[in-house]
Amino acid sequence: MLVGTLSLLADGSEVFAYDKSYVASKIAVPIYPVLPLQLEGFTTQQTRAAFASLGPEGPVGHDIRTALRAGRDAVTPVLARLNHETIGALTFTDDGRRPSYEGAGVTPLDTDTLASFARNPERAAFEELMRSRLSLNGAVSKIGAIRTEEGWGRPQELMPSTHILKAGTPAFPHQMLNEALCMRCAVACGFDDAAQTDLIPIDGCDPILASQRFDRMTVKERPAGLPETMRLHQADFCQTLGISVDALKYTPSDELIEGYTASVAAAISRESSERYGDRSYVFDMLAFDYLVGNCDNHLKNLSLTWSPDWTRKAISPPYDITCTTVYADLSREMGMGIGRHRAIDAVEPADFPLMAEQLGVGWRQARDSLSQMAEAVAPSMMDCAHELEMECGVKAIELAEHLVGDCRGRVEVALKASM
């Protein structure tokens, strides 16, 4: 169904407006919290806050904007060109025709293409995104893929991808192995629904990481002509809080601050169908980020997912967790801090009860889950390393030992907090 129209005006402003028949329909719901149902168009700022997250960032985003002659901040030209599918459930069309599943299918993503993606991620991601008209956001090079019984496939036309494949850069050695270890460790520490993460080994370089999409669902009996994979909608917390400037995905200012935690808690209370459970889940996620040393826990790495019928929303499972503290060049300021501290090394036991308070979560319950995670993180990390070595033959134990060594001091702080 046509939900609305995004227009780029001659003066460079971008305006989204819902379609009248959508607003009038019984099933109409806001597609993002910052775009309440209304007939008048939204401002450029609201429009960008809602849609900017759908465009690729970093070098791939830059190459795409250059190829499309799109301005630095403009989102409409990028979405018009790349949009059989995005992060979430929306699809875009730029010729006024209804997107159709005609021609939707899968073609093989062969080993050579995967190897060239691992070896030259930026070039290959640019080509794949232009070719398959997917737009996947984030700074790391990635492509959308489908796991089939025969191996990896590339979505054709409107076919939804089932996985996101990511390739690291040599600037951060073992980046994908690091993420796979942290993601699997999250599952082992109690985040049962965290994105399922696998590695595809490639000779001579860091493996490719395959993350199963949580904004996709398999439905066996769908109406004729529709694929079994159904898109679910998602929005990150820049979209949810109406933050249109990418740099602000990290808490601004490095003073002693309370940061975004209280705003995230308020947004959950407003938007989520699982208010208390989700605020307490965010406590666990932030505590886990702290324990494993993931300072890249900014507002785009936290999101809401909609139910298949778009009537309910809840916090998405964790994704994109990496131990960033092992890379000397990366900032040690967390995207969202713990209590009063953003600098990961300055976090002290008193910050944890404060964070529980900011999130409106009972300290007793939060404390129990903190101490369980603190006890579990090191042994789980080692178990996951053994599992990955057995499963795909990558060397994971040495890195896991390094990550465990790195977490030790933080585990002690968390245990003190939970005493």
Ligand SMILES: Nc1ncnc2c1ncn2[C@@H]1O[C@H](COP(=O)(O)OP(=O)(O)OP(=O)(O)O)[C@@H](O)[C@H]1O
């Ligand atoms: N498993 C998944 N299922 C669905 N969506 C996902 C999944 N993993 C990531 N995403 C979405 O894709 C976006 C980009 O992915 P991700 O955060 O892993 O990339 P990144 O490039 O490492 O990001 P960053 O810019 O934080 O470094 C995320 O913000 C999220 O919305």
Ligand SMILES: [Mg+2]
């Ligand atoms: Mg991310």
